Amino acid sequence: MIGFLAGLGLAVILGWLAFVVLGWVVAAPLSVWVGGATGALVVLVARNTLPLRGMVALLAPFGVMLPALALRHMTMGAGLPVVPFATLEILVFLVLYVAFLTSAIGLVRLDAYRIGYAPLPVAVMVLAVCLYGFLTGNWFLPLVAVLGQALWLSGWGSSNWFDHVTHVLLVPVALVVLILRLI
């Protein structure tokens, strides 16, 4: 199951990449369908090739958030309604996440990553995300948090909840979105 989920995560990321590239030449929703199919096909056919094994080594664990954001972007491309994140939300997330990563490399004594192994702190954090989603009317983050909790509990993937709901690539993704909104 872990292998299947990692393959699924990789297929979504590759599908999103194909969707973005195809978006330059093909209009949505065709780019969404062709991109998604390309991602799935590449993983099915070439999962044991060096480039894909390299991508797994480089990017795994994929978690829920990164593929969910990719699917969300493709959903928007397909013309379905999606509640956008506010610029302030992305900015606050970026600051908090960089602080979290800073604590992980030992620059401060607090080790925030460590609490992602324990059930009680995870329970509080997931409920806090649900409350935030309820107050802002955005169900995307609660969905990711609860899916991440379910996978964390199932033992399929990382034993740390943060690995299911975050990914270091979120830093460049958030930066790019913020810069694009400034331009």
Place this chain on the structure above:
Amino acid sequence: MVSGDIFILALALISMALSAYALWRDETLNWVFAVPRPLAPEPGDAPLFETLFDYRPEKGVAHSPAIVANDETLSVLWFEGSSEAQPDIEIRRAVLDEGPEGWRTGAPETFLTSEALGRAFDPGQLVVTLGNTIQNDAAERSLYATVVSVGGWAMASIAEVQMKGVQPVRARKLDLSPFLNRSFLVRSPMVAYGDGSHALPAYFEMGSTYGALVRLDAEGRVRDQRRISGIGVKPIQPMIVVLDEMRALAFLRDFEDSGQLYLSRTEDGGRHWTLAEATDIPHPNAPVAALSLSGGRILMARNGGGKRSALLELAVSADEGDSWQVIHRFKREPGEARYPMLRRLVDGRILLAYSHHGKRGVRVVLFNEAWVAAQ
């Protein structure tokens, strides 16, 4: 109330149910060390000191030996290849077998390659090179290997590898850092707890650099990790010696090259560790090995004689590491003697493995406490 709000409330309810299950299932970690109680030598015991294995490859490196002892075999593992961190590095082993006529050493053989390990992951992963590898004391025929998929040692991960003969059949990376589990490495043997569980001493090489004690659950998944850090130093490769149920020492290599050996202490079973402080033991930027002797003494294998020392020596402390008496110095050879590992056999005898000739050879010696007492 709109449908989105109802959906979020449903998610919150699901989350509460999942949390209740997680709390019910969770097993509280036991923080009471298993205390090793080696037997003192009998008055009639003859001192024993013999070299079991001495190996130098025709070319390239052979370094970082580890002793693997299980019900079936006793063996020494090391990494070997053209040069450290190169793609041709593989883990090799020699089986040590004791028969009626004494010890026999099997021919060195390939045990684990990057290619085979990459295939053992699910899904398969690229593994570029291998590094320090140790025995997983919590599972039969299982190892912890330092693996690199991209970059150098600072981008390494720790993989738990299940072996069948000389083939890896299953592998997974330990979930230790939000940087995609990067920058954690292993070197020192595991620490046993009173309930039969084990902890893995590890170290993080990115940023400020620190040692860590990794607690694992019954399935071998990471359940907690505690830092062993310092200020102004880079304490790595914690070598943990248990003193009693709650107290232990962690001897640490300073990656910052201060020329001193560092020490951290715990008094609550490993939950908290003091900031690493310099000992008065001059030591190069290299790891030490240590284990408990009878009578509460500690045996340490280290590089004696200062910051640039290439010599290996054995020292004993009778006061929990406050002072040391050197009992044996190994003979000087070209190149450095480095990366000692000490393991005690079931019958009480002690194995010491180390690399020599500047990472270009591996040696294993066997001795007993009677020999230690006679020095």
